Amino acid sequence: MRKKVLTALAVAVTLVGVVFGGAFAFQRKLIYLPEGGPPTGAADVVPGGRDVTLTTSDGLGLASWYFPVAGAKAAVLVAPGNAGNRSSRAPLARALTARGLSVLLLEYRGYGGNPGDPSEAGLALDARAARDFLIREAGVPLVYFGESLGSAVVTELATEHPPSALVLRSPFVDLASVGQRLYPFLPVRWLLRDEFPTRGNVARVKAPVTVVYGSSDSVVPAEQSREVARAASARTIEVPGADHNDPAFSAGPELVGAIVD
Numbered sequence: 001m002r003k004k005v006l007t008a009l010a011v012a013v014t015l016v017g018v019v020f021g022g023a024f025a026f027q028r029k030l031i032y033l034p035e036g037g038p039p040t041g042a043a044d045v046v047p048g049g050r051d052v053t054l055t056t057s058d059g060l061g062l063a064s065w066y067f068p069v070a071g072a073k074a075a076v077l078v079a080p081g082n083a084g085n086r087s088s089r090a091p092l093a094r095a096l097t098a099r100g101l102s103v104l105l106l107e108y109r110g111y112g113g114n115p116g117d118p119s120e121a122g123l124a125l126d127a128r129a130a131r132d133f134l135i136r137e138a139g140v141p142l143v144y145f146g147e148s149l150g151s152a153v154v155t156e157l158a159t160e161h162p163p164s165a166l167v168l169r170s171p172f173v174d175l176a177s178v179g180q181r182l183y184p185f186l187p188v189r190w191l192l193r194d195e196f197p198t199r200g201n202v203a204r205v206k207a208p209v210t211v212v213y214g215s216s217d218s219v220v221p222a223e224q225s226r227e228v229a230r231a232a233s234a235r236t237i238e239v240p241g242a243d244h245n246d247p248a249f250s251a252g253p254e255l256v257g258a259i260v261d
Contacts, residue, residue, distance in 0.1 A: 048068065054130055060109055062109060078104065086107045102138055106127065151172075151228075154168070155171070166207050178224075212249075212255055214246055
């Protein structure tokens, strides 16, 4: 009987090792979902758009898009979510430039044909390279805008380099809080290598914060976005009935208005 119990225990330990080992090895493939590239040129998206290269402190050159507007009162650093590439954010760039704001669409490492592999530490360096570019090129106050995962990226950036305003779309409390909902059978908080603690970081930000979220978000529950807003004493804008990837979050009036305001 004792031998059978030990055998069963050994099998269980082996299975756990395989599952956990696989989680460690492949979790970033589940978190980061880049599309290849390179996409079309920036000038094809908005006349006057520029294809630029952002140089990170660890030596990567990241192709990104910059849309300068003459006489702009602010420039928006757009940090995207975990999927696609910068072409997916073209409608937002068009809408914001039409409202008189310069826009930098940051393309992370490993996305859109860029070198490198995405990670929490890597994306933090990418965001700093984007800010450094705007400081040199734009010469106007900066607004950081992050969508979903990008909300965590710009919030971390804002703790060290506060913007004039911070706008977060569908922010989560931290990555483990999202992962636990998707993989309830795994100890996600223990396994995750990338944490992205948005709620903890946003409480340290010394800038006005606006949180925009959908009431029917099936990926990041609305309550998580509200928790982030409470931690920052932020203004909140709820888009009724909107899911995580709703067209309203492409260039809808609520989102564009939140950034412009």
